[in-house]
Amino acid sequence: MGSGKTTIGRALARRLGRRFVDSDHEIEHRTGVRVPIIFEMEGEAGFRKREASVIAELSQHAGIVMATGGGAILDAANRAVMASTGWVIYLDVPTHVLLDRTRHDTNRPLLQVADPRAKLEGLREQRDALYREVADLVVDGARNNSQAAVSRILKEWEKQCAHST
Numbered sequence: 001m002g003s004g005k006t007t008i009g010r011a012l013a014r015r016l017g018r019r020f021v022d023s024d025h026e027i028e029h030r031t032g033v034r035v036p037i038i039f040e041m042e043g044e045a046g047f048r049k050r051e052a053s054v055i056a057e058l059s060q061h062a063g064i065v066m067a068t069g070g071g072a073i074l075d076a077a078n079r080a081v082m083a084s085t086g087w088v089i090y091l092d093v094p095t096h097v098l099l100d101r102t103r104h105d106t107n108r109p110l111l112q113v114a115d116p117r118a119k120l121e122g123l124r125e126q127r128d129a130l131y132r133e134v135a136d137l138v139v140d141g142a143r144n145n146s147q148a149a150v151s152r153i154l155k156e157w158e159k160q161c162a163h164s165t
Helices: 005-016 023-031 035-058 070-074 076-085 095-102 116-134 146-164
Strands: 019-022 064-067 089-092 137-140
Touching: 005 019, 005 064, 005 146, 019 023, 023 035, 023 064, 035 064, 035 070, 035 076, 070 076, 070 116, 076 116, 089 116, 095 116, 137 146
Parallel strands: 019 064, 089 137
Antiparallel strands: none
């Protein structure tokens, strides 16, 4: 949530010559409504069910770069799918940076609360270990230079590919 998954994912896909897919955008495309409306109508549980289905389906496509929603990691099935079908990158961003990036974003239902900082801290506490559990690479996502992050990811990807051949 505000870590740069979509921005970095798009840039990475472009550099690799691959298709980019954002699971949240795919859900919006399929339903015809924005994520906050899905949360409002179906609750978080309904949204997470849709999210798991989309991630499972998209993970069957070879050669794509996929950004998942921040909460996708909470579902054990999602973690298993990501770990078994992809090369998982965790963009690790401190809470204060996430707060700054999302301060005026009304398209994030989980942050429409009285204390967004506390909410972000709670989400980080809940999710960080799960991200680290499945990540093939942890990248410092606090910097605003997405191209530097993409270059770091590509460097590690090339190393990984060289070791697997």
